[in-house]
Amino acid sequence: MAKRNKKRKSNIERMTWHENLVFLGPLLFFLALLYGTLMWTIYVSFTDWHTMAPNYELAGLKWYQFLIKQPRFHIDIINNLKWLLLGVIPTATVAIFLAYFLELSPFPRLESYTRTLILYPVAMSFIVTGTIWSWMYQPDNGVINTLLRGLGLKGDFAFLINPKTATYWLILIFVWQYLGFAVIIIQSSFRTTELQEMIEAATVDGAGRLRILFVIILPNIKAGLLILVSLLLISTLKVFDIVFITTNGGPGISTDVLALNMWMTTFQQHLVSAGAGLGVIIFLVSFILVIPYTIYALRKWFND
């Protein structure tokens, strides 16, 4: 009997050559293209291609050295760091409190209203939100300044015109767009039976709400937090659309980011090797950022 079971189990896993081809063929084809283009980009970053015409002659680290000396690259690093910190930490923190608030809210009937309200931006593109927020931020007769003047206030915010603060206003658009998404991820990790029972028990013992949040909830939603933070990190690292549509890197290059630099360097200045180098840098950083998450997902997938 035991022998028979074993045989059956291996049957469901073992496939004929023909079956393998049907199930895996498309994936292997697309993965080959994906990794082929990835390798191709890495190769290009070590060549000497800096005009319209392709040049695959190897030039070592020439274009990486070019990037390191480029002031624009330094501005990108600082701006991307601002995006990473201010796009991730405030979003995750507010999302935790908001998700907890929705659990505790004295108006449980408003829960689905609130969720829909803050979640709808995930259906919109950054191009659309960027367009709307450009209008909100427009300094002369844009929405926010007009509203402030209507309330009898000064309403003279420069928003995206001031090179020192423009990036912060851009990050605010990102936070606005991703908050609802962050909340539902946190909410879904709240809702395990074990956690609900622990909260129940702590409430009976008379623990305060904030204490419950920090001592019981946070340590028990580590997986949800890992997922959320990884996703936000990647999204802020790759940020391109918002900057492209609102400021296109300006004023000057004050709001430039790595992805925008990559695009302009490659497709406008035709310094293709340097552009490929920027692509490789973005890839390597994102690769490192998702390692903890990938390990988690791999364990979950194969051990469950």
Place this chain on the structure above:
Amino acid sequence: MTSKSLGAKILAISILLGLTIIYLLPIYVMVATSLKTPEEISQGQYLLPTGTPQWSNYTEVLFGSTRFRSEMITRLKNSIVISFSVTALAAFFGGLSGYYLSRNKSIFSRSLFVLVGIGLYLPYQVVIIPLSILMSKTGLNQSYAGLIMSYLILNMPLATVLLGTFFLGIPKELEEAALVDGASKIQIFFRIVVPISLPAYASVAIIVFTQVWNEFFLALTLSSRNTQTVQVIMAEAKGTTLVLYNLQMAAALIAVSIPLFFFFFLSRYFVRGILAGALKGG
């Protein structure tokens, strides 16, 4: 465990009110501005629902005019063709490979999973140069096929992992019984697994569709005059010409109409899709 005290209620009401303003204002502004004249806008009169609604702004944006040269209707068609094609193909192929990865735990399968996992978060910047070379060499950049192909390459990992995650949760007994009855794996997949996984397919379809519809970087770089998507034309309208804000807002509303429709009317699948998308493998 809800709070009933007065203080808690006041706090709750102010949070809800604040969120309502912050999240409804941009939508309200988009709709209100899209129905105004340029004069009303320059005089700061666009926030109140006064004046005659300028429905003609929408026909201008859709069919083109001297104030809005890039008519949206052809770009809507392009976006629809591209997004629906990618969605259908990614769901079909992703289902096949997701099933393989969920039923096979060999070293080979594990390594494939790692490759797929890295592909999930691959920044488009690291594949765009070869893709644009390939597209222009093969002439595919002039047709939908090029963009569809590129999006498929980048969305296969997502569809594979999402559907695979769902298949992991299906008990294997049914499949084992069918196997004993002499069905082939392909028959088992299409006759048993797919029919009970239709809700998962719906969620995956919605998330892939929304992603492709909203994608900009690849579309900007790889699309030609004939294949431009709505996102690209919006960026063009905003960047190159002095398009008026009322027309920009009308264009924005047209561009978000389809994904927002899915969000409001298929919200269950939508939320499940983005949650699954976030909790991939978990």
